[in-house]
């Protein structure tokens with residue numbers, strides 16, 4: 001096993017997850033509104049658009065959570081937020097001047113599963129009036145099982161749900177107490193059954209390692225229970241403890257957190273169990289049954305990364321609606337206003353919701369592509385990169401050659417034109433990707449999650 005203490009001392013304790021390049025902290029606070037016209041043009045030019053809707057409300061606050069969300073015990077603020085969201089989508093439709101073809105819709109948050117069925121219906125209606133929703137479009141919704149009632153199932157069915165993403169984290173009661181998320185296996189299984197029975201949808205389950213009071217033995221039991229549910233996909237994330245950025249994480253005692261060797265062991269044991277149960281490894285934190293579209297995309301070399309992590313969605317444009325949502329198009333990124341009240345006021349006043357953005361340079365585009373391919377394929381062919389981006393790809397190859405030569409931990413290997421991350425170094429793939437990040441400086445490391 002690698003000397004983790006030495007490795008992290010050299011390469012840094014934290015690393016971006018690279019769900020975008022450059023990463024969101026580098027977006028420019030003066031650029032967002034100016035890029036909206038480019039996003040609209042990209043929507044008109046693109047054969048396929050995917051849409052993300054952010055619902056920043058939960059009826060409880062889990063202490064591990066890193067999402068843009070807030071707790072509400074009343075439904076009125078959620079209803080008012082949906083009014084705003086619907087209006088934002090309508091305004092987009094008025095400006096777009098065409099009905100872009102929608103191939104994927106993702107509702108995330110927060111907890112979109114707390115929406116009442118009539119609000120889900122309103123969202124479905126406005127999406128279908130602004131976008132031409134393809135018959136085979138993927139409609140995915142993040143589900144907190146404790147929200148799900150008969151009315152929720154009615155709403156999800158009306159929306160046309162094709163994939164439910166169920167948050168589990170860990171089924172152990174002591175771990176759940178430490179993260180303020182009581183959720184029994186039985187209630188989760190019952191929601192999974194109901195979703196499949198009513199909508200014939202596929203399932204994704206999110207599990208976490210590195211949680212407070214989590215041990216390898218407890219995680220093994222959780223993963224066995226996850227496997228019992230037979231989701232088509234499993235996302236296995238490391239808990240990111242950033243109490244300086246997410247103040248509710250201060251409820252988690254540092255002394256309850258597993259150490260870095262234990263974290264790595266947990267990730268390894270969980271991955272082994274999933275592979276033994278027939279799941280294919282997708283990137284560095286996803287698993288999918290062989291017939292699932294994510295596994296097919298990975299085998300075919302079409303796997304992508306977006307703000308939700310690994311995806312089989314190949315639409316070149318992603319439009320984000322709602323507070324904090326990020327849009328992505330070939331020329332750059334635009335982020336919506338983050339505080340919910342400010343976002344609502346902007347929509348109500350007919351002002352732009354864009355608060356930040358980033359116009360990609362040619363160099364950014366090349367590095368973004370290179371980082372995405374490395375994290376999806378664990379391999380990057382610089383001659384193919386040069387075919388696509390020209391001569392600058394060879395400078396990046398030289399830089400990578402130097403980094404690989406200087407690295408004492410065998411995180412990557414490089415022949416003349418191809419860099420690869422060997423299987424035993426894949427948990428560290430983000431570190432290898434960071435060698436191609438032109439914006440990374442040691443002083444910004446506190447923004448990101450643990451590298452391992």
Ligand code: SF4
Nearest residue numbers: 058061062065067110
């Ligand atoms: S983990 Fe999910 S349910 Fe819990 S606070 Fe975060 S978004 Fe809400």
